[in-house]
Amino acid sequence: MPTVEELYRNYGILADATETAGQHKDAYQAILDGVKGGAKEKRLAAQFIPKFFKHFPELADSAINAQLDLCEDEDVSIRRQAIKELPQFATGDNLPRVADILTQLLQSDDSAEFNLVNNALLSIFKMDAKGTLGGLFSQILQGEDIVRERAIKFLSTKLKTLPEEVMTKEVEEFILTESKKVLEDVTGEEFVLFMKILSGLKSLQTVSGRQQLVELVAEQADLEQTFNPSDPDCVDRLLQCTRQAVPLFSKNVHSTRFVTYFCEHVLPNLSSLTTPVEGLDIQLEVLKLLAEMSSFCGDMEKLESNLKKLFDKLLEYMPLPPEEAENGENAGNEEPKLQFSYVECLLYSFHQLGRKLPDFLTAKLNAEKLKDFKIRLQYFARGLQVYIRQLRLALQGKTGEALKTEEVTVDLFHIPPSYKSTVTLSWKPVQKADASQKRASEDTTSSSPPKKASAGPKRDARQIYNPPSGKYSSNLGSFSYGKLGSLEELGIVRKHGRGMRV
Numbered sequence: 001m002p003t004v005e006e007l008y009r010n011y012g013i014l015a016d017a018t019e020t021a022g023q024h025k026d027a028y029q030a031i032l033d034g035v036k037g038g039a040k041e042k043r044l045a046a047q048f049i050p051k052f053f054k055h056f057p058e059l060a061d062s063a064i065n066a067q068l069d070l071c072e073d074e075d076v077s078i079r080r081q082a083i084k085e086l087p088q089f090a091t092g093d094n095l096p097r098v099a100d101i102l103t104q105l106l107q108s109d110d111s112a113e114f115n116l117v118n119n120a121l122l123s124i125f126k127m128d129a130k131g132t133l134g135g136l137f138s139q140i141l142q143g144e145d146i147v148r149e150r151a152i153k154f155l156s157t158k159l160k161t162l163p164e165e166v167m168t169k170e171v172e173e174f175i176l177t178e179s180k181k182v183l184e185d186v187t188g189e190e191f192v193l194f195m196k197i198l199s200g201l202k203s204l205q206t207v208s209g210r211q212q213l214v215e216l217v218a219e220q221a222d223l224e225q226t227f228n229p230s231d232p233d234c235v236d237r238l239l240q241c242t243r244q245a246v247p248l249f250s251k252n253v254h255s256t257r258f259v260t261y262f263c264e265h266v267l268p269n270l271s272s273l274t275t276p277v278e279g280l281d282i283q284l285e286v287l288k289l290l291a292e293m294s295s296f297c298g299d300m301e302k303l304e305s306n307l308k309k310l311f312d313k314l315l316e317y318m319p320l321p322p323e324e325a326e327n328g329e330n331a332g333n334e335e336p337k338l339q340f341s342y343v344e345c346l347l348y349s350f351h352q353l354g355r356k357l358p359d360f361l362t363a364k365l366n367a368e369k370l371k372d373f374k375i376r377l378q379y380f381a382r383g384l385q386v387y388i389r390q391l392r393l394a395l396q397g398k399t400g401e402a403l404k405t406e407e408v409t410v411d412l413f414h415i416p417p418s419y420k421s422t423v424t425l426s427w428k429p430v431q432k433a434d435a436s437q438k439r440a441s442e443d444t445t446s447s448s449p450p451k452k453a454s455a456g457p458k459r460d461a462r463q464i465y466n467p468p469s470g471k472y473s474s475n476l477g478s479f480s481y482g483k484l485g486s487l488e489e490l491g492i493v494r495k496h497g498r499g500m501r502v
Contacts, residue, residue, distance in 0.1 A: 001036045007044045014052045022055040032059070035066045039075055046070045046081040050088035064089055068101060076110060083116045090124040090131075099124060099135025104143065106150040121154065125162060129171045137178040149190075156193045160200050172203045176212075183220065188240045191220060195244040207252045214253055217245040223261050229269035236276035238266070242289045254298035259353075262290045263306035267313050287345035291425055294352035307353055307360050311373075314346040318376040338383045348425055 002010070010027040017024055031052070034045030046067070053063050067089065070082035083105060090098040102124070105117045125132045140151045159167065159175075179194055186194065198204055198213055221241035228234045242258060249255040266273075266286055275282040300306060317339040354360055361370060 001033050002030045002041065003037075004040050004044065007031060007034050007041060007048065011044075011048050014055075021052055025056065025059070028052055028056050028059065032062055032066045035069050039078065042070055042073060042075070042078045043081055046078060046085060050085040053089055054091060060094060064094065064097065064101075071101070071105060076113070079110075080113055080116055083113060083120060087120050087123045087127075090127055095124060095128050095131040096134045096138075099132040100138055101135075103136050103139040103151050103154075104147055106154060107144070107146045118154065118158070122158060122162075125158075126166055129162075129166050129168070130174050133171070133174055133178065137182070140182055152190055152193050152197075156196050159197060164202075167202065169203055172201045175201065176204070180216070183216065186220075188236060191240060192244065199248075207250075210248045210250070210253045214245055214248050217241050217248070218257055221245075221258075221261075223257060227261075227265040227269065229266075229272045230274050232274045232276040235273055235282065239276070239285060239289070242293070246289065246292050249293060249296040251296065253296070255293040255296045256298040256300055259290065259293050259297040260300055260302070260306065262286070262293070263309050264302070266290075267309050270313065284341055284345070287342055287349075288425075288427070291345040291348045291352075292428075294349040297353060300353070300356070303353065303357055304360065304364060307350065307357060308364070310346060310350045310353065311360075311365075314343065314350060315373065315376060317342040317346065318373075318380050320372070320376055321379040338380060338387075340384065340387075343380065344426060 007030070010030045013024050013027045014021045014031075021028075031045055031048045034041045034048070037045070049063050049067055053060070056063065067082055067086065070078055071086070073079050073082070083102075086098055086102060099121065102117055102121050106114065108114050108117060121132065121136075136151050136155065139147050143151070155175075176198065179198055183191065183194060195213070195217070198216070201209075203209055204213060218241075221238055227238070242262075245255070245258060267290075270283050270286065273282045273286065319338070357364075361373075365373070
């Protein structure tokens, strides 16, 4: 094996030959043999091998393998030097192979090495994005779990940093095509990351692009399959997928398919849902998602039937007043529990879907049931007023935006109902007028949905659930005792985003 002096001498021969270096094959072979030497020889070989690599295409495999041996050396300084030089091998047909090697090296636990690998991948991305993606997706589909995990995270964090001249339409189409292959078999966490990747692609920012994403999510959610409320994995999958779909919905990208599924399959089984994670109020989580989607629901085939399901579920959370004894006191031992948050979600969903069938309450319900509903609603409103008074006492002396109230006049539950109120869910951020109208002028280009991918085995062993973050709260408003109040008057939702929080 060559010594340090011999390595320098052969380096000089090749450097002096410049463009005719390819005529000195023996000199380059001696440098390749340097990987078998000691630490000093290896460090020199790690620098010299890539420098003259382009002159010896017939020795390409030997050179790459020699450099790869150095990338796996026990000496950390040798590994770092070898990794740093890897992009120099990324020429022509060798680039996908180099990308594949670098992707495997993402499993390194050495922070300096890991950063070098990231930088090397980014540098070859700018040479050939599709070739680099080929190496990354090859490992995502076939590599070890740790490599797969880190390759996906690399894509989710680094793609958005690349310039437009790198992320061309052709490259984005390649990402979408390869992602669909991966999505045939993903964990919950991987699915969320891929939705982050795809949602960030410029070509999918249009209406047709978002519609494609909604179709992908619907496919993952298995909306064609029978819903099993007792299976925590089934419930988890539906929650995870729906959370990814909600931000995609708009007046041009409808939520009808998801809302229909929730009304027909989930609502009837609400009380028997098995929570996928301890401490999560699974029923409230489902109702919140349904409420958020209901604003963008299009024409529904079984609207009357689904409105009835919503109405019946609403009655479950709006109890009748307790019976009074002869002395005027409650005959029962305690007051019925008022589920403010549940009622907010159900009333909001009913309000949004009810716009499409405004005579539901008056024409589809008999007088006795309508009277029963009115009694429940008034009792609920009175209970809410008691809570409001208690809250105001607790907040006396405090100031701030949270203490604002607003008198409203529009009444959702006038008989017949008017459905003229503009209401906002209490947990949604306040939107400025220009921001809320942004999607009204969005691109209306349509596209056909992608073909359904073939079903594949799910990676059940790696299912990961991410619980929702943040706190959930209802809102307060003012209530008029003289009539049956609107959502705002009941304090259940805000009008134009204003009101007090419970």
